[in-house]
Amino acid sequence: MAKKKMTIDEQVAYLMQGAEYGDDQVKKAMAAELKERLLQAEKEKRPLKVYCGYDPTAPDLHLGHTVTMRKLRQFQELGHEVTFVIGDFTSLIGDPSDKDKLRPRLSPEQVAQNGQTYAEQSFKVLDPEKTIIRHNSEWLSKLTFKDLIHLSSNFTVGQFLTRDNFAKRFQNNEAIYLHEFYYALMQGYDAFTLDADVQIGGSDQLFNIVTASRKLMTALGKKPNISIIMSILPGTDGEIRMSKSLGNHIVITGDPKDMYGKLMSIPDKAMGIFSRLVTRWTPDEIKSFEEKISSGSLHPKEAKMKLAREIVTIYHGQKAAEKAEAEFVRVFQEQGQPEEMNEYKLKKGQSVLDMLQESGLTESRSQARRLIQQNAVRLDDQILEDPHAKFPGKGVLQVGKRRFIKVI
RNA sequence: GGGCGGUUACCGAAGUGGACAAACGGGGCUGACUGUAAAUCAGCUGGCAUACGCCUACGGAGGUUCAAAUCCUUCACCGCCCA
Known part of the structure; x- marks a missing residue:
């Protein structure tokens, strides 16, 4: 893709594509700041340092995870320096705001494993040659309690309570853990350490990035990074955010x-x-x-x-x-048949019900009964109506629209 | 330390002794229709069973009762409030 020729304004439009701050003023301000930073970098003949952090909690990435990667990729195309931060430190601590109560705290091995998978899968989107991978334990694990106090002292509780998520929970008398506050600080410290010009994140990171990171960088004597907050990708239902636990996700490595x-x-x-x-x-x-x-x-x-x-x-x-x-x-x-189908060898004396169950087309005999009742079971386009009848014989068995098996 | 509240199916959430395999919404599945696995409409959504019906299930264990998701005891986890 020949994007080298883009004007600055085009670049800004490209890079702000899909960004959403819930407030047009902020968006405009960020766009302006981005433009300025791009101009400055051009003058200094250096690339912008761009990064995004990922907590390696799920080993399988879905499309929702790729939104920020796509954005990183766009920066790469324009010649900027991209760092993929694996949040091995942050994810060891666990984030209760995820509401994923069942999720066990990850072991270091799991984190390492997932982090690896994450990075590999992300290269479907990112350019591996141009991607720097860092782990945030590298610098975060070295902070002392004293450092932490020093960092925290730049913020008031009131500032944290402006965050939507916190404000809502506070109002509803729900739990807000102290270490959730540190999350934002850690993220800010990532940005500080990396000397980031731009930080990318999902809209759940709005506060962490726009407020905490920027403020922290300023407090530590750096120019605040520009925040690019990406909209949330909905799942297959088109409404709710894509997430594995909601079952509306599309994995990127599947069939x-x-x-x-x-x-x-x-x-x-x-x-x-x-x-x-x-x-x-x-x-x-x-x-x-x-x-x-x-x-x-x-x-x-x-x-x-x-x-x-x-x-x-x-x-x-x-x-x-x-x-x-x-x-x-x-x-x-065209309501035809797929090119490839699994085969199933019919056994002697099998009823329709037996066959459906044993071939693995249905999860239970009860489910098979229901499907038969709903006229969803067809052998060579003939609807099979009686679950207890002997299975007629060879042919292509179809259950619903998507499940096919060749009976031999 | 004290007080109070919560834990329900894939997710969210009703239900406070019988009519509860458990309302409702989302998701998923099936059918009709179509423009697609869209939209819309209808049905289904624990397991076993050729009807009858049986079994398992409302955080775990025990108990009261003819009968418990619902009452009691206890354990676990979670939360809030007051110190």
């Missing part, structure tokens, strides 16, 4: 066909935000994409296919994306 299908299942109205946050498209391309949809010159189905193809291509390559698309068209639009 390309599945990824394509899941992308096709997002509501039409979510296409815009997906295009803005998780594609490689430029602001102009995105703008024209959205305009074509709203004007009706691009059919929503076509639009979504284009989107799905783009995203699958990023993670699995063009060939796999084309294949996934062809399969989708064949199976769902």
